[in-house]
Amino acid sequence: MLLISLRPLDPHLYSDLKKMDCATVEGPARLRDVSYNFIAQYPEIKELEKGIPFKEFYYHSKMRKKDVEFRLLKVITETKEHAEILVRNCPLTLSLNRYPDILPYKDTVVNLASHNYINASFIDSSLPLTENMFIATQAPLKSSTSAFWSMIWEYNVELIIMICCINENGMPKCDEYFPEESSLTCENFEISVENSTLVFSGLIQRLFKLTNLNTLESRFLTHLHGKSWPDQGVPKIRDEFHSIEHIVQSIKNARLMAPHCKIAVHCSAGIGRTGMLIGIFNMIVALEEMIEFDIQNSSGTARVSVFGTTRRLREQRWGMVSNEKQYKFMYKYIEYWITSYLVSQANLL
Numbered sequence: 001m002l003l004i005s006l007r008p009l010d011p012h013l014y015s016d017l018k019k020m021d022c023a024t025v026e027g028p029a030r031l032r033d034v035s036y037n038f039i040a041q042y043p044e045i046k047e048l049e050k051g052i053p054f055k056e057f058y059y060h061s062k063m064r065k066k067d068v069e070f071r072l073l074k075v076i077t078e079t080k081e082h083a084e085i086l087v088r089n090c091p092l093t094l095s096l097n098r099y100p101d102i103l104p105y106k107d108t109v110v111n112l113a114s115h116n117y118i119n120a121s122f123i124d125s126s127l128p129l130t131e132n133m134f135i136a137t138q139a140p141l142k143s144s145t146s147a148f149w150s151m152i153w154e155y156n157v158e159l160i161i162m163i164c165c166i167n168e169n170g171m172p173k174c175d176e177y178f179p180e181e182s183s184l185t186c187e188n189f190e191i192s193v194e195n196s197t198l199v200f201s202g203l204i205q206r207l208f209k210l211t212n213l214n215t216l217e218s219r220f221l222t223h224l225h226g227k228s229w230p231d232q233g234v235p236k237i238r239d240e241f242h243s244i245e246h247i248v249q250s251i252k253n254a255r256l257m258a259p260h261c262k263i264a265v266h267c268s269a270g271i272g273r274t275g276m277l278i279g280i281f282n283m284i285v286a287l288e289e290m291i292e293f294d295i296q297n298s299s300g301t302a303r304v305s306v307f308g309t310t311r312r313l314r315e316q317r318w319g320m321v322s323n324e325k326q327y328k329f330m331y332k333y334i335e336y337w338i339t340s341y342l343v344s345q346a347n348l349l
Contacts, residue, residue: 033315114147118151146188164231205224232323
């Protein structure tokens with residue numbers, strides 16, 4: 001792990017990049033942004049941070065040196081300053097962490113009233129008034145399953161997105177924290193499957209009924225289980241484009257029905273595939289908002305920054321979008337999304 005020290009941030013730069021847009025494209029993360037210091041020091045990084053106009057995205061994407069970008073992201077988001085604000089491994093937390101080197105930050109960790117600790121982080125969406133919309137978390141362990149369901153209850157989670165399998169390549173990646181059929185009891189909660197649908201070949205949608213056994217109150221929530229995203233890898237874009245579209249729309253629908261609900265996303269560690277999905281969602285909803293703004297105001301300002309999106313995610317949870325393949329996939333998905341959008345608009349003319 002490369003740890004480096006940064007000089008203090010020039011506060012005037014916040015007003016330089018933070019535009020008064022309908023969505024966040026470039027600029028600092030909301031709460032704390034250590035890596036944003038580099039933008040103050042290096043104009044080249046400021047250029048990488050800038051959003052690409054969406055109609056020019058395909059061309060610019062082909063010209064980008066994505067391997068260099070990702071190495072730079074690791075350098076500026078895995079620093080000594082970042083390491084110093086991670087929750088520490090101690091007797092209280094050690095058995096509750098799936099991987100000892102994947103830890104939440106102290107200022108974004110999800111706190112529970114009923115448990116001392118869970119390895120989960122709040123993540124912002126890119127739209128206004130969507131602070132802490134996501135909970136990015138590791139896959140439950142036997143030791144943390146009770147805390148997981150308590151978190152779902154306490155934060156009124158309407159949608160859980162699981163992007164891993166129980167076992168992958170012969171290794172356990174997630175505890176069986178939900179029933180495949182019938183019901184399962186976990187300390188103070190009963191989880192029952194109301195229905196299960198194969199939406200796409202690699203995506204299962206379940207409806208859970210979650211009952212608090214202390215109060216006998218019940219709630220319903222959706223569970224989306226993506227099974228085609230390999231560990232440390234990426235799904236096949238042609239096979240999974242519409243599946244991801246369905247997940248994105250499900251997130252929108254959940255927030256439309258319950259504007260203040262949280263969306264829980266997990267893979268195994270809660271950083272790689274989880275970071276990809278949240279990053280893709282944030283870029284798509286930002287683009288949709290800005291394109292609508294362009295249509296209404298003839299401004300032509302809609303743009304997107306994969307670099308800036310990933311950098312802000314990494315300021316909220318260590319290691320989000322954990323490797324170069326996943327970073328490149330985010331570029332590829334946005335290329336497909338923009339092409340699909342432009343074709344649909346042309347068909348309307």
